[in-house]
Amino acid sequence: MIALAIIVMVLPLAPALAAALTPRARPLGAVAAASGAATLGVAIALAVDASRGRGVHALSGFLYLDSLSGFFVVTIALVVALASFGSGAYLRSEEERGELSPRQVRLYFIFFALFASMMLASFQTGNLGLLWVLIEASTLASCVLVGLEAKAVSLEAAWKYIIISSFGVTMALVGTLFLYYAASSLAGSPTEHLTWSYLFAHAGALSHQSLRLAFLLVLIGYGTKVGLAPMHTWLPDAHSEAPSPASAMLSAALLNTGMYAIIRFQALTGPAIGTRFAAHALLIFGFASVVVGTLFMVLRGNFKRMFAYSSIEQMGIIAIALGFGGTLGLYGALLQILTHAIAKAVLFLTSGDIVLRYRTRLIDEVRGVLSVTPLTGAALLLAALAVAGSPPFGLFLSELTIVRAGLARSSVVLVAALLVMLAVVFIALVGAAAAMALGGAPDRPTAGPAYGERSSRALAATPLLAGLAALLVLGIWIPGRLDTLIMHSIHAIT
Amino acid sequence: MAQPLAVVESLSATSAEGVLLDTSAVVILLCAFACLGSKLFDRYVVYYGIQSIVLSFAAAVVAVHEREAGLWVLAALTFIIKGIGIPYGTRHFLIERFALKRDVALSTGLSSSLIFGAFLTAFAFLVIRPGTVPHALVAQAVVPISTAVILLGGLCMVVRRHTIAQLIGWLIIENGVFLGAIAIVATFPFIVEAGVFLDLVAAVLIMIAFVSGLARQVAEAAAPELRQLSE
Numbered sequence: 001m002i003a004l005a006i007i008v009m010v011l012p013l014a015p016a017l018a019a020a021l022t023p024r025a026r027p028l029g030a031v032a033a034a035s036g037a038a039t040l041g042v043a044i045a046l047a048v049d050a051s052r053g054r055g056v057h058a059l060s061g062f063l064y065l066d067s068l069s070g071f072f073v074v075t076i077a078l079v080v081a082l083a084s085f086g087s088g089a090y091l092r093s094e095e096e097r098g099e100l101s102p103r104q105v106r107l108y109f110i111f112f113a114l115f116a117s118m119m120l121a122s123f124q125t126g127n128l129g130l131l132w133v134l135i136e137a138s139t140l141a142s143c144v145l146v147g148l149e150a151k152a153v154s155l156e157a158a159w160k161y162i163i164i165s166s167f168g169v170t171m172a173l174v175g176t177l178f179l180y181y182a183a184s185s186l187a188g189s190p191t192e193h194l195t196w197s198y199l200f201a202h203a204g205a206l207s208h209q210s211l212r213l214a215f216l217l218v219l220i221g222y223g224t225k226v227g228l229a230p231m232h233t234w235l236p237d238a239h240s241e242a243p244s245p246a247s248a249m250l251s252a253a254l255l256n257t258g259m260y261a262i263i264r265f266q267a268l269t270g271p272a273i274g275t276r277f278a279a280h281a282l283l284i285f286g287f288a289s290v291v292v293g294t295l296f297m298v299l300r301g302n303f304k305r306m307f308a309y310s311s312i313e314q315m316g317i318i319a320i321a322l323g324f325g326g327t328l329g330l331y332g333a334l335l336q337i338l339t340h341a342i343a344k345a346v347l348f349l350t351s352g353d354i355v356l357r358y359r360t361r362l363i364d365e366v367r368g369v370l371s372v373t374p375l376t377g378a379a380l381l382l383a384a385l386a387v388a389g390s391p392p393f394g395l396f397l398s399e400l401t402i403v404r405a406g407l408a409r410s411s412v413v414l415v416a417a418l419l420v421m422l423a424v425v426f427i428a429l430v431g432a433a434a435a436m437a438l439g440g441a442p443d444r445p446t447a448g449p450a451y452g453e454r455s456s457r458a459l460a461a462t463p464l465l466a467g468l469a470a471l472l473v474l475g476i477w478i479p480g481r482l483d484t485l486i487m488h489s490i491h492a493i494t
Numbered sequence: 495m496a497q498p499l500a501v502v503e504s505l506s507a508t509s510a511e512g513v514l515l516d517t518s519a520v521v522i523l524l525c526a527f528a529c530l531g532s533k534l535f536d537r538y539v540v541y542y543g544i545q546s547i548v549l550s551f552a553a554a555v556v557a558v559h560e561r562e563a564g565l566w567v568l569a570a571l572t573f574i575i576k577g578i579g580i581p582y583g584t585r586h587f588l589i590e591r592f593a594l595k596r597d598v599a600l601s602t603g604l605s606s607s608l609i610f611g612a613f614l615t616a617f618a619f620l621v622i623r624p625g626t627v628p629h630a631l632v633a634q635a636v637v638p639i640s641t642a643v644i645l646l647g648g649l650c651m652v653v654r655r656h657t658i659a660q661l662i663g664w665l666i667i668e669n670g671v672f673l674g675a676i677a678i679v680a681t682f683p684f685i686v687e688a689g690v691f692l693d694l695v696a697a698v699l700i701m702i703a704f705v706s707g708l709a710r711q712v713a714e715a716a717a718p719e720l721r722q723l724s725e
Contacts, residue, residue, distance in 0.1 A: 062685070129686030136693040140700055147704055152711045159704050163660055166697055167651070167667065173690065174644075174671055180679050190681040 004046045005056055005065050008073060009121040011039045012080060016113035023102035025095040028109045029088025033459065035113075036084025039120070043077030046070055051485035057126065061195035064126025067488035072123040072260050074485075075338045078470070079253040079345045080116045082463035086245035086349040087112060089460035093356050093451050094243070100149070108148055108243070115141035115249060119257050126196045128176050128264070135257055136169050139225065142254055145246040146238045157234075157241035164234040168224025172261070175217030179268070182210035196264055200493075203271035211272050218265045219281055225258030227312045228285040228319060229292035236296070239308035240361065244352025247304060251311040252345040256337050259318060263333075266322060267493035275325055283323035283414070289316025294421045297428040302361045304351050306432060307344070310387055313425055314340045317402060320418065324405040330490045332401035339394030339474055343386040346467035350380045353460060354436070356450035363432050367439040373450065377437040379464040384433030386471050388426040394474030511559045515677065518552035519639040521545075522673060523615070526646040526666050530611050530653075531604055535594045538662045539581045542669075546576035549669055556676050564684030565676070571691055572672070580665065580698055587702050588658055592709045599655035607653045611646050618642035636677040643670030657705045661698070668694060 014035035018028055050070025057064050065073075091108060094100045100108070118138035125131050140162070147158030176194070183193040183206055192198040199206070224231040239247045262282075269278045293313025297306055314336070321333035351361075353376040358366050370377030386393035399422065406415040451457045473479075525545035529538050550572035557565035588594065602610070618641040647670055650663030675682060 127683075127686065129683060130689060133686065133689030133693055136690075137696070140693065140696050143700055143704075147707070150707055152708070155704055155708045155711065159657060159701075159708060162697065162701060162704065163651070163657075163664060166664055167648075170664070170667055170671060174674070177671070177675050177679055177682070180682060184679070191683045194683060194686065 001046070001049050001054055001065070002056055002058055002063065004042055004049065005063065005124050008039060008042045008046055008077065009117055009124065011035050011042060012116035012120060013113050015084075015109040019106045019109040019113075023106040025088070025091040025100075025105050028105065029092055029459065032084040032109060032112065033088045036081035036116075039116075040074075040077045040081040043074045043120075047074040047485055048481060051481055051488055053488060056124075057197065060191050061126040061197060062130055063124060064195070064197060065124050066197075066492045067485055068260075068263070068492050069123045071334060071338075071485050071489045072256065073120055075256060075341050076116075076119050076123070076253045078338075079249060079341050080120070082342070082345045082349065082467050083245045083248045083253075084112075084116075085459055085463040086248060086352060087243075089451055089456045090243060090245050090352050090356070092453075092456050092459075096452060104148055104150070107144060108246075111141045111144040111148075112246065112249070114138075115145065115254075119253055122257055123260060127191070127194050128179065128196055128199075129194045131261060131264070132169070132173055132176055135172075135222070135225065135261060136166075138254060138257060139165050139169065142238075142242075142246070142250055146242040146250075148243060148246075149241070154241040157237035161234045161238040164231075165224055168221050168231055170221070171224070172218050172221025175214045175219075175221055175265075178210045178214035178217060179206075179265070182207040182214060196268075199268055200271075203268050206268070206272045208273050211269060212277060215265055215269050215278055216281060219262060219278075219285065222258040222261045222265075223285055226255050226262065226315050226319075227258075227289070228315060229288040229312065232289065232292065232312050235312060236305045236308040239311065239348075240302055240304035244304070244348050244355060247308075247351070248345040248348035251308065251348055252341040255311060255315055256341060259315065259337065262319075263322065263493060270494070279323045279325055281323075282319045286316045286319030286321075286323055287414070287417075289313065289319065290418065290421050291316075294424050294428075297425055300363050300428075300432055303354070303363045303366070303432060303436065304348070304361050306363070306429070307347050307351060307387075310347075310425065310429060311340075311344060313421070314344070314387070317399065317418070320414075321402040321405060324402065324409050324411070326405060326408065327490055327494075328401060328408055329405035330494070331486055332398050332405050334486050334489060335398035335401060335474075335478075336395065339398050339471060340387070342467050342470050342474075343383055343393065343395060346379060346464055346471070347383040347387055349460070349463055349467075350376050350383060353450045354380070357448075363436060366436040368437075370437045371440075375461055375464065376450075379468060380433050381437045382468055383464075383471075384429050386468075388429045389422055390426070390430075392475040393471045395471075397475055397478075511555050514555045515552055516635045518548050518555065519636045519673060519677075521548045522552070522669065523639050523643055523646075526643050526650075526670075527608065527611060529662060529666060530646060530650055531608050533597050533600070533604065535589045535597060535656075535658055536585070538597075538659060539584050539589065542662050542665055543577055543581035545666070545669055546572055546580075549673060550577055552673065553676050556680050560680050562680065562684075564687065565680065567684070568676075568687055568691070571688075575691070575695060576665075576669070579695075583698070583702060584658065584661070588705055588709065591706065594658065594709075597654060597656050597659055599659075600653060601655060602653040607649065611649055614645040614649060615642040618645060637674060640670045640674035640677065643667075643673060646670075657701075657708060661701050661705065665698070 015032040018031040047070040055066045122134035143162040227235040266278045296309040389395045389399045528541045550569045553569035619638045622638040647666030
C-alpha cells in the first residue's frame with residue numbers, strides 16, 4: 001500500500017518530465033491523458049484498500065493515509081484525469097492558433113503536473129506542517145497556470161491570487177504553530193506534536209485557548225484557499241482567467257484540498273473544546289459564502305466568473321454541512337465534495353470548448369451552442385443542471401442529505417434560508433446555461449471549430465461524457481465500496 | 495493553559511540570550527516601521543534586508559540556547575536568502591531594471607500610516623496578555639512584537655498599492671511569523687521549517703516573474719490600474 005501511495009504522487013509528474021523533451025502540445029497532451037488515467041486507476045486501488053480499513057503510517061507520520069485521505073485522493077485523481085484529457089485538447093487547439101508559444105505550452109504541462117502531484121501528496125501526509133508546505137506549493141504551481149497567458153488581465157488575476165492566498169496561507173501557518181504550541185504539554189516528540197494521528201488520539205489534552213485560536217486562524221487561512229467569503233475575492237478572477245482545464249483543476253480540486261485541511265483541524269477541536277465552537281465558525285463562514293456566491297451568480301456577465309461564484313457557493317454549502325456535523329452532515333459534505341468536483345470539472349471543461357469556439361467569455365455573446373456543437377451544448381446544460389442540484393444527478397442526493405442533516409439538528413431557519421438560496425442559484429445557473437445552449441444561431445460568426453482534428457475532438461469529449469456518466473450513476477446509486485469508504489472516513493475523524 | 499515550554503521559561507528577560515532576543519525583536523519592529531515610513535523602493539528592500547539579518551541573528555541566539563543544529567541551518571538560510579538573496583534579486587530584477595524610484599501609489603499618507611502602525615503595535619501589546627502566552631516569557635516582548643510585525647506587514651500591504659510594496663509587506667509578515675515561531679516553538683521540526691523556506695523562495699521567484707511581467711505591460715505596475723477585473 002505504501003508503494004501505491006507513492007506511485008499516486010509520482011505518476012502525475014510524467015507530463016513534466018515529457019515537457020523537458022518536447023514543447024509540442026500533441027505528445028504532451030497524450031502523456032498527460034495517459035498519466036491522468038493511470039493515476040486515477042492507482043488512486044482507485046488505493047481507495048479500495050483504504051475502504052477495507054487499511055492505512056499507512058510511515059516515516060514518523062510524514063507519510064500517513066487513512067480512509068479520509070483515500071476518499072480525497074480518489075476525488076482529486078478523478079478531477080486530474082478529467083482535466084488532463086481536457087488539457088491535451090485545449091492546449092493543442094491554442095497551440096495551433098498560435099495563442100501559446102512553445103515555452104508557454106511547456107510551462108503549462110510542467111506546472112500542471114506539479115500542481116496535481118502536490119495536491120495528491122498533501123492528502124497523504126499526517127504531518128500538519130508538511131500539509132501546509134504541500135498546500136502552499138500546490139497554490140504556487142497553480143498561480144503559474146493562472147498567469148500563463150501573460151496578458152495584462154491574467155497577470156493581474158495571478159498577482160491577486162498569489163498575494164491574497166499567500167497571505168491567507170501564512171495565517172494558516174500561524175494557526176499550525178498555535179496548534180503545535182497547544183500540544184507542547186503532551187509527552188510525545190516534537191514531530192509527534194504536529195502529527196495528526198497522534199494529536200487526534202490525544203486531542204482531549206490539548207490546551208484549549210491555543211486550540212481555539214489555532215482553529216480560527218486555520219479556518220481563515222485555509223478558508224482563503226477554499227474561497228470562503230469574505231476571503232474569496234481572488235477566486236473569481238483566478239478561475240476565470242486561467243486556461244479552462246486549469247480552471248477545472250482550481251475549482252474542482254484545489255478548493256477541496258483546502259477543505260480537507262479544515263476537516264482535519266475540525267476533527268481535532270471536537271474532543272478538546274466540544275463540537276459547537278468549530279461548528280458555529282463553519283456555519284457563519286459557510287452561510288456568508290453561500291450568500292455571496294448566490295448574489296454574484298445573479299449577475300449575468302462572464303460565464304467563467306459565474307461558474308467560479310458557483311464554486312464559492314458550493315464550498316459554502318460544504319462548510320455548512322461540516323457545521324451541521326453528525327454522521328449525516330459529514331456524509332453529505334463528503335458526497336457533495338465528490339459530486340461537486342466532478343460536475344464543476346465538466347462545467348469548466350465545457351466552458352473551455354465554448355471559449356475556443358466563440359472567443360468570448362460573455363454569456364450574452366454566446367448563443368446556440370447546442371446547434372453549433374451538440375455535444376458541448378448538451379454537456380453544458382446537463383452539467384449546469386447537475387451543479388444546480390437537480391435530480392437525477394449526484395449533487396441532488398448530497399444536498400438532500402445536507403438538508404436532512406440540518407433538520408436533524410433542528411436548524412429549520414438555516415435550512416429554509418439555504419433552500420431559498422439554492423432556488424435562486426438554480427434559476428441563475430440553469431437560466432444562463434439555457435440561454436447559451438439554446439437560442440438560434442449566433443449573431444456573429446464563430447471562430448471556427450474548437451478542435452481541428454478528430455483525435456482532439458475525442459480527447460475533449462472523453463472527460464465530458466465520463467464525468468456526466470459518473471454524476472448520473474452517483475445520483476441513482478452509490479456503489480457499496482464508496483459508501484464504505486465514506487463511512488470509514490467519517491469514523492476516522494469522529 | 496499548557497505548561498510553558500522549557501525554552502521559554504529559561505530564556506527569561508534577565509538572561510543574556512533573553513536580552514539579545516528582546517533587542518533583536520525591537521530592531522525587527524523598527525525595520526517594519528522604517529518600511530512603512532518610506533517612499534523609496536530602494537529603501538523598502540534595504541530595510542527588509544536588515545530586518546532579515548537581525549532575524550537570522552535572533553535565530554542564532556535561540557540556536558545557541560537550544561543547541562539545535564536545525565536552527566543553525568535556518569539562521570544561515572535566513573541570512574543568505576532573506577538577508578541577501580531576496581533584497582538583491584528584487585533590486586536587480588525589478589527596481590533597477592524598470593528604473594523604479596518613488597512609490598506614488600499610496601492610499602494613506604506616510605505620517606498617518608505611521609500613526610496607525612503605532613496603534614497596531616499598542617494593540618498587539620494589549621491583546622497578547624501574559625495569560626495568553628507562557629509566563630516568564632523570554633523576552634517578554636518577543637510575542638507581542640512578532641504580532642505587531644505581522645500587523646505592520648499587513649498594513650504595508652493595505653496602504654501601498656504597488657506590487658513591489660505588497661510583496662515586501664508580505665515578506666515582513668513572514669518575518670513576523672518566523673520571529674514568533676523561533677521564540678515560542680523553537681523545537682518545530684526542521685524538515686517542516688525547511689519546507690516553509692522552500693515555499694517562500696518559490697513564492698518570491700514567481701512573484702518577481704509576475705511583477706516584471708506586469709511592469710512590462712503596464713508601464714507602471716500600480717495596482718489602481720489593475721481595475722479591469724472588477725465586479
